[in-house]
Amino acid sequence: MGCMCGKESLSIDDRRFFIRQRLGEGGFSYVDLVEDAVSHKTYALKRILCHSKEEEQIALQEVEVMRAVAHPNVIPLECHSFHKVGQYSKAVDITCEVFLVIPLYRRGTLQDRIDTLKLKKEKFTEDEIWKLMLGICKGIKALHDHNPPYAHRDIKPDNVMTHDDGTPVVMDLGSAAPARMEIHTARQATSLQDTAAERCSMLYRAPELFTVETNSSIDERTDIWSLGCVLYALAYLESPFESAYQRGDSLALATMAGKINFPDSSEYSSKINDIILWMLKSDPQERPFIDQVLDRLHSIIHEGENRV
Structure with a gap:
């Protein structure tokens, strides 16, 4: 890291970037706005601090x-x-930093949009919800179609950015991991459960990641649960387990019970709630795979276009 013409700079992959300002911080990383020294294009720089x-x-x-x-x-x-x-960090408890230069999405996250709608007492239209879900699910399908499949494991509105044209982009792949795991021992179960507690947000976490059973299997349908929660959040502007969390109830028990409460009145068609319930099955074996979800979304969007 250096200083050039009064601007803090650093070199990444033989490219030099000027650091403009801090954009945000998370539990394991922070994000800066940076500018390419040659093209002057702006990006987001994610710095991951590693302690081990x-x-x-x-x-x-x-x-x-x-x-x-x-x-x-x-x-x-x-x-x-x-x-x-020692190269760029002065913190003695950090073993290394990993720098990721990624696109800058000025419209922010889906959570930002949800928060704005709440303040304005507005909602997404049903067409907007289906189009956003379609884009998110296409991104998750790309992860699930990889050989071997990856699961994102932390899908939530905070981890979906939007392009200027509204296209959703799934981000923050720090929790992503091989999707299919066989849990044979108590040690394996505890390890996965601890990792999920650390890296998978409670309000969108699948029940099988709250309590990992010995002699069980985990697959990419952990993400289907999270997608069901995201669909609920797009429709009702909060996680389906937000009220349980606010009351201080056990989210593990709430997710395993699988009881989803909907507002008494809704301006949306019954398809929204039907698909939410279809995805939010406590037993992962009863959940659809991503291709089944996409088929259903395509069918709904096609029906809507034909009505128009």
């Missing part, structure tokens, strides 16, 4: 997933670099 070899592997896996999955509805990786502590 295990965290380094998780960060490198995020890079691997981003490089492996190229799709319009999945965030692309412009460039990246890996820096051992």
